[in-house]
Amino acid sequence: KNEVEQSPQNLTAQEGEFITINCSYSVGISALHWLQQHPGGGIVSLFMLSSGKKKHGRLIATINIQEKHSSLHITASHPRDSAVYICAVQNYGGSQGNLIFGKGTKLSVKP
Amino acid sequence: EPEVTQTPSHQVTQMGQEVILRCVPISNHLYFYWYRQILGQKVEFLVSFYNNEISEKSEIFDDQFSVERPDGSNFTLKIRSTKLEDSAMYFCASSDSLLSGRAMNEQFFGPGTRLTVL
Numbered sequence: 001k002n003e004v005e006q007s008p009q010n011l012t013a014q015e016g017e018f019i020t021i022n023c024s025y026s027v028g029i030s031a032l033h034w035l036q037q038h039p040g041g042g043i044v045s046l047f048m049l050s051s052g053k054k055k056h057g058r059l060i061a062t063i064n065i066q067e068k069h070s071s072l073h074i075t076a077s078h079p080r081d082s083a084v085y086i087c088a089v090q091n092y093g094g095s096q097g098n099l100i101f102g103k104g105t106k107l108s109v110k111p
Numbered sequence: 112e113p114e115v116t117q118t119p120s121h122q123v124t125q126m127g128q129e130v131i132l133r134c135v136p137i138s139n140h141l142y143f144y145w146y147r148q149i150l151g152q153k154v155e156f157l158v159s160f161y162n163n164e165i166s167e168k169s170e171i172f173d174d175q176f177s178v179e180r181p182d183g184s185n186f187t188l189k190i191r192s193t194k195l196e197d198s199a200m201y202f203c204a205s206s207d208s209l210l211s212g213r214a215m216n217e218q219f220f221g222p223g224t225r226l227t228v229l
Binding site: 033042043044104 | 146202217
């Protein structure tokens with residue numbers, strides 16, 4: 001059973017397009033994280049959310065706790081945004097912050 | 112900007128050998144984690160560590176695995192007798208904690224160690 005589901009699994013976009021990646025989860029959470037994994041494997045934290053919306057540059061993350069759903073949006077996408085985007089949640093029952101990961105969405109932005 | 116570092120970047124070993132993966136978390140962080148990612152699969156939690164002891168561990172983290180913070184800066188993951196299925200990317204992460212003893216803050220990941228077991 002997958003506690004964190006992401007869609008789509010793969011996404012190809014043209015440069016400049018608005019991109020949305022979705023994440024649904026089935027457990028009670030204390031926080032949700034959006035992470036970016038580069039082709040070399042390194043993981044970078046983009047956002048940590050427990051409610052509402054956060055914005056950083058061209059990236060926007062939203063979460064709806066009642067619906068157990070989060071979205072990551074990229075405005076004016078660029079080829080350098082090509083990466084795997086991973087949604088991960090901190091289970092509310094866990095006290096030490098370990099994350100449960102989705103399978104990731106592989107984004108490819110073409111020039 | 113402070114960052115988590117990991118060494119080595121790539122480790123090749125023979126099945127049955129012991130390996131130690133090393134991590135230097137960000138210096139003022141209190142919570143430490145090991146995760147692994149088998150090629151083509153999702154990242155999985157292995158173990159969390161706080162106050163010099165294991166806080167939580169997953170089913171993956173069996174008796175072959177151990178963690179240690181030997182000197183206040185390094186955080187190590189030891190695999191006693193490696194198996195083929197231990198081949199994966201291993202990520203260390205750290206975070207600080209500000210709210211009621213829960214690790215509520217962003218986790219910072221190291222670049223990973225790619226372990227190949229032959």
